Amino acid sequence: MSTAAHTDWQHRPAPATSGAWVDRAAEVAAVLATDAAARDRAGATPYDEVQLLKDSGLVTLLGPVEHGGGGQDWPTAYRVVREVAKADGSIGQLLGYHYLWNWAARLVGTREQWEHVEAEAARNRWFFGGAVNPRDNDVVVRDEGDTLTFTGRKSFSTGSRVSDVTVLEGVLEGSVGPDNPEGDHVFAIVPSDSAGLTFHDDWDNIGQRLTESGSVTIDGVRVPWSAAAGYVDKSFQRRxxxxxxxxxxxxxxxxxxxxxxxxxxxxxxxxxxxxxxxxxxxxxxxxxxxxxxxxxxxxxxxxxxxxxxxxxxxxxxxxxxxxxxxxxxxxxxxxxxxxxxxxxxxxxxxxxxxxxxxxxxxxxxxxxxxxxxxxxxxxxxxxxxxxxxxxxxxxxxxxxxxxxxxxxxxxx
Missing domain, CATH: 1.20.140.10 (Butyryl-CoA Dehydrogenase, subunit A, domain 3)
Incomplete structure (x- = not known):
């Protein structure tokens, strides 16, 4: 896959309208389409493909304009995902999951939390992954005073090795009871190279081969309580x-x-x-x-x-x-x-x-x-x-x- 023809993306103004962003996605798709079948057969980690999403600006589509984002809405994001998926379903999935996990801070977090996350994500063109497979309930979150530690394993972690940050999810230790059978779930965003976070190269399915959706081991990954999305004074603010x-x-x-x-x-x-x-x-x-x-x-x-x-x-x-x-x-x-x-x-x-x-x-x-x-x-x-x-x-x-x-x- 050659991106040489589109190196001017970084020197062109960002698209200003929904339609222009979809056009940008079509440009990305055209690059991906040139060797999509060969890349599917090779099944290599899609570092270049994710860099393409960054260089084109698509990763910042939903981010605030004042911090370098596109300032667009979800209907536009869905159309962009659809356009990219025409050429490469795996990369379309990665981009769609990225948008969700980027937006997750707003869905779950406090205003202070999501404004910080969205600003940093747009400025740094973070690419998001997520270790949030709901059918694996073996990640335990332990309260250690001012910090939390996540420990366990998830069968799937889409975006794993190509991500800059990863959304972790687990159940707060001691929170499960008769009145709270599912316990208190905690979401936190951590750097994907955090100590204790090990992505396994075991995604070997017949399709979506480039999504880096293998398993992950989480061994005492530490975050401050302030990073627990939606929690204020260790209490979740439900909406x-x-x-x-x-x-x-x-x-x-x-x-x-x-x-x-x-x-x-x-x-x-x-x-x-x-x-x-x-x-x-x-x-x-x-x-x-x-x-x-x-x-x-x-x-x-x-x-x-x-x-x-x-x-x-x-x-x-x-x-x-x-x-x-x-x-x-x-x-x-x-x-x-x-x-x-x-x-x-x-x-x-x-x-x-x-x-x-x-x-x-x-x-x-x-x-x-x-x-x-x-x-x-x-x-x-x-x-x-x-x-x-x-x-x-x-x-x-x-x-x-x-x-x-x-x-x-x-x-x-």
Missing amino acids: VYNTLNVPTIQLVFAHFYLGIAAGALETAGTYTRTKARSWLHGGHERAVDEPYVIDTYGDLTAKLWAAEALADQVAEEGWALHSDPDAVTERDRGEHEVRVAAVKARATDVALEVANRIFEVTGARSTATSEGLDRFWRNIRTHTLHDPVAYKRREVGRFVLTGELPEPTWYS
Whole structure:
């Protein structure tokens, strides 16, 4: 991957509008697309790819303008993730997770905490990773007076070795009880090279190969109490807005699924136009004139456009909640989660269908490893197993039939 053609990014003014930021993301995607299949096969740690995100300014998209950030909103961030994911699903995921963890201080922390984090992140172009796999509950946070120590292990830590800072999460020792079965969770941001933080090179899945999502060991990583997000005098300041992290990250998922699907359709379309052969018994000289080929592209594109439109609409609805955090009610949050669940369900189904059916209109030779068309399906299939889509449909169905709102959990 060569970034030489875009070294002038750092000497050009930052984009000033949402559309200009999406255009910048398209420039980044064009660089990533040049060797996406080869990089997927190599599976190397994506240091250069993350540097590309930094050089282009995309990592600072949500940061405050006065500190060098883009000052943009979440609907723009989702569109940027989708654009990058067209070229490389792994890098789209890394960027989307980065945006969430960058914003996490605002979701969970006090104003003083998140203003400090966002200023430092924008000035230094931090890239965020997160050791916050909710199904691993073995990270213990011990109160040691003025400091806290995190100790345990997480199965997944997306962004691990390419991150500058990592969000840690664990349960405060002694906080679990009959009235508090889940205990008090503590989030803190630490440098990724902190003593006691060991990232393991054990991510070996069929898709999203460049996301650095391997396991991590956390051995007595020390932070001051002042870094415990949302805690004041060792007491967590609860707001409904704290629970908006799940619908926000689930929308990140949906958008990079749709981005990968769009990339699959674009790549397949180029192959059909330039390499695919018409069927010898079909009576057409070109593959692009085959009625079944035309119909398939029309069908898949219509489904993708519909899913993208829904995803964009729900992103705007979510931004209304982010814009006034203190006003978010439980009903606001619950209804938004139902809408997000619907987006996640449709994005999953449409993306899987697109990535599977493109082979029907590209032909047998398109399955060559050198073409790399399989990476789109592998990437979507891998991440859509993050949590069962049936439970997303259940949230929607229960709301429609009974008005029931989903309770905030790590997955809803």
